[in-house]
Amino acid sequence: MDILLNSGSILVIIAAVVGLFMAWGIGANDVANAMGTSVGSKALTIKQAIIIAMVFEFAGAYLAGGEVTSTIRKGIIDASFFVDSPELLVFGMISALFAAATWLLIASALGWPVSTTHSIVGAIVGFAAVGVSPDAVEWSKVGGIVGSWIITPLISGVIAFLIFNSAQKLIFDTDKPLQQAKRWVPLYMFLAGFVLALVTIKKGLKHLDLHIGNVDGYIYAAITAVVVAIIGKFFINRLKFDESAALKTHYANVEKVFAVLMIVTACAMAFAHGSNDVANAIGPLAAVVSIVDNGGQIAAKSAIAWWILPLGGFGIVAGLAIFGHKVMATIGTGITHLTPSRGFAAELAAACTVVISSGAGLPISTTQTLVGAVLGVGMARGIAAINLGVVRNIVVSWVITLPVGAGLSILFFWVMQATFT
Amino acid sequence: MKNNWKPTMSRNSILGVFAKSPIKPLEKHIQLVVKCSNQLIPFFVACNEQNWSEAAKVRRKISKLEQDADVLKRQLRLELPGGLFMPVDRADLLELLTQQDKIANRAKDIAGRILGRKLEFPVSLQEQFNAYLARCIEATDKAAEAINELDDLLETGFRGREVELVEKMIDQLDEIEDDTDIMQINLRKNLLVLESELNPVDVMFLYQIIDWVGDLADLAERVGARLEILLARK
Numbered sequence: 001m002d003i004l005l006n007s008g009s010i011l012v013i014i015a016a017v018v019g020l021f022m023a024w025g026i027g028a029n030d031v032a033n034a035m036g037t038s039v040g041s042k043a044l045t046i047k048q049a050i051i052i053a054m055v056f057e058f059a060g061a062y063l064a065g066g067e068v069t070s071t072i073r074k075g076i077i078d079a080s081f082f083v084d085s086p087e088l089l090v091f092g093m094i095s096a097l098f099a100a101a102t103w104l105l106i107a108s109a110l111g112w113p114v115s116t117t118h119s120i121v122g123a124i125v126g127f128a129a130v131g132v133s134p135d136a137v138e139w140s141k142v143g144g145i146v147g148s149w150i151i152t153p154l155i156s157g158v159i160a161f162l163i164f165n166s167a168q169k170l171i172f173d174t175d176k177p178l179q180q181a182k183r184w185v186p187l188y189m190f191l192a193g194f195v196l197a198l199v200t201i202k203k204g205l206k207h208l209d210l211h212i213g214n215v216d217g218y219i220y221a222a223i224t225a226v227v228v229a230i231i232g233k234f235f236i237n238r239l240k241f242d243e244s245a246a247l248k249t250h251y252a253n254v255e256k257v258f259a260v261l262m263i264v265t266a267c268a269m270a271f272a273h274g275s276n277d278v279a280n281a282i283g284p285l286a287a288v289v290s291i292v293d294n295g296g297q298i299a300a301k302s303a304i305a306w307w308i309l310p311l312g313g314f315g316i317v318a319g320l321a322i323f324g325h326k327v328m329a330t331i332g333t334g335i336t337h338l339t340p341s342r343g344f345a346a347e348l349a350a351a352c353t354v355v356i357s358s359g360a361g362l363p364i365s366t367t368q369t370l371v372g373a374v375l376g377v378g379m380a381r382g383i384a385a386i387n388l389g390v391v392r393n394i395v396v397s398w399v400i401t402l403p404v405g406a407g408l409s410i411l412f413f414w415v416m417q418a419t420f421t
Numbered sequence: 422m423k424n425n426w427k428p429t430m431s432r433n434s435i436l437g438v439f440a441k442s443p444i445k446p447l448e449k450h451i452q453l454v455v456k457c458s459n460q461l462i463p464f465f466v467a468c469n470e471q472n473w474s475e476a477a478k479v480r481r482k483i484s485k486l487e488q489d490a491d492v493l494k495r496q497l498r499l500e501l502p503g504g505l506f507m508p509v510d511r512a513d514l515l516e517l518l519t520q521q522d523k524i525a526n527r528a529k530d531i532a533g534r535i536l537g538r539k540l541e542f543p544v545s546l547q548e549q550f551n552a553y554l555a556r557c558i559e560a561t562d563k564a565a566e567a568i569n570e571l572d573d574l575l576e577t578g579f580r581g582r583e584v585e586l587v588e589k590m591i592d593q594l595d596e597i598e599d600d601t602d603i604m605q606i607n608l609r610k611n612l613l614v615l616e617s618e619l620n621p622v623d624v625m626f627l628y629q630i631i632d633w634v635g636d637l638a639d640l641a642e643r644v645g646a647r648l649e650i651l652l653a654r655k
Contacts, residue, residue, distance in 0.1 A: 033435045040436050113434070164578070173581030251576040327434070337442035341576070370435055381508035381578040384442030388504045391438055 003087045003420055008292040015094050019285035020315045022101040026116050026277050027319020029108045031057060032327040033367045034273035035266060037374075039328060041343040043262035046328045052263070053270045053324065054317045060274025060355075061313035064204030067361035068276055069304055069312075072283025073290070075361065076124050076145070079298045081136040086296045088132055091416040092409075093284035095131075096123035099408035100280065103401065114397045115365035119405040120280040121145060126406025131413040148362045149398070152353055153372025160349035160376030163188070167341060168380070171254065181257040182236055186229040188261055188348060192268045193228030195352045197221035203359035204275065228264060235260050251341075258340035265344045268351035273366045274316060275358040282312035283363075342382045346373040368398060440505050443497060443514060444571045450493045450518065451644070454525040455565040457486035458558050458637055464532050465554060469547050473539060480532040487525040494522045508579055509651050517647040521568070524561055524640045531633045540626055543615050546608065553604040553634065556597060560638035563594040564645055574652070584652055591645040601638040605631060 004011070031053050038044045044052065082089040100119040107114040121142070128136040171180045198221035201212055212220065239260070241253045286304045291297070293305070350370040357364045371394055378386045460483045467475040497518060501511060534540065542550050567590040570583065577583040608631055616624050
């Protein structure tokens, strides 16, 4: 107990530094996955992608990152178990951050596609279950989180399948695909704007103390979505189409319209990623700050300190700015056989799934959700070739990350315990 | 540093999921093949004029195009490992590629055989033969046209209007092939009449050339049939 009073601020600073580092790592590496499809299908240049990512990652983290942060902070661990020894929870959360950040660093260097979400959840469960006691873990909640990792890629795949098929019916399999594209693409923009705005208003803005009524929420979301669609329509109308191209390749002009849509879905994807993944960096930090601020009491209801979400957002943006362009550049130069009409379906489905999960407080993996969406489009016969070997690697990395994150976390936990007590 | 980054990042990012599309290379392959078969027209023009040096030049061109197609074929096969999830069946795609490639091989055989023996069609048959050759080559052009729709087929998820369009092309291809069969029968009939005036060994080879030129249309039709099977699966 004394340790928290004597070295409380040092512990907070340590947690903040590691949390910032973790956020930086997410920005430097993980964002590439969120923005990759847009850059890969040539809908965005690298520069545009980075600017969009900076703005919307921060917005997503700040406006809609609260619920997941709460889950990471206090949803996985049974707080009542630590009433007599809150310092163990502080050590544990810092160890978990250390472990996840270290694993992210190692995996990035080796080129393994790990999930930051899996590493932090594995790490928190690890220190609590082994370092403290298996009873310290809220196993039912952990079960729900792990279950969501299996279900969300499936849901996102089904949504992507439906979105892609709807685009086929409404646009591609018609007499005048270009006119149809001009007519229907703003609707998809509306959909993206509506889902994002609604989740933000309903779930995200809690910590800003804005009280928006139930019906009002839907109205504001719809207004936002209409604005998005109108702006999109404006840019579509400004497109210049190559008439001669229309004769040779029917769909080149249609893809141009979808490229505009992909800018919107890229924003959505960055927003969704920020809303879900910021928690991986700042959830444990929020837990540490809350315990230290309350002088060792584990307050179940305290709000997240005001500076934590922006710190996470800042960390992600810094990672992007300093390192992200390198990662993006490798994507930009790699040839991806992906056209905007496929990319948008995958991105829109993944962004909606992720942002809804964020609203529900579920820490899911953005990458896995996107892979699920890509497979959904593939099922609809939309993608020339999907490398199932790479999909398998991603799934394997997912499974491996849990025990590795847990193991590292336990190790750091013991070291911290020995150092401070 | 830069070299270290590339493989690392592509494995680390979701884009590794997207494998190289076989569709553009497949289209490029048939374009090469058809360019190769089309060279038979200037080749026979040179032969009929008994301009053997020009004919040899065209034959080298044909041979080069056939080799290029071969290289592309091998490359495509290597780039299509198992474990790819594609909208079309992998075996069907590889079979289609094999059929496409046979057209170029046949064109090379024809040019080689003619040049090797300095074989000449009787003047009275030349016009009829040229028409037959042109029609057979038209069949290969039609097959290429259908294959070139593959990228649009991908855009439409291999269904709907685009499939109907391709099926129409395949029907036209079948019609051309039927045509070439009739032309071949007539050509053989007319050659039969002239047989006694010609060198018997030459006649044997003339029949073979007629057969082989007909093969071009047959193979083109088979490309269309493979494409149809490819579309019908799933």
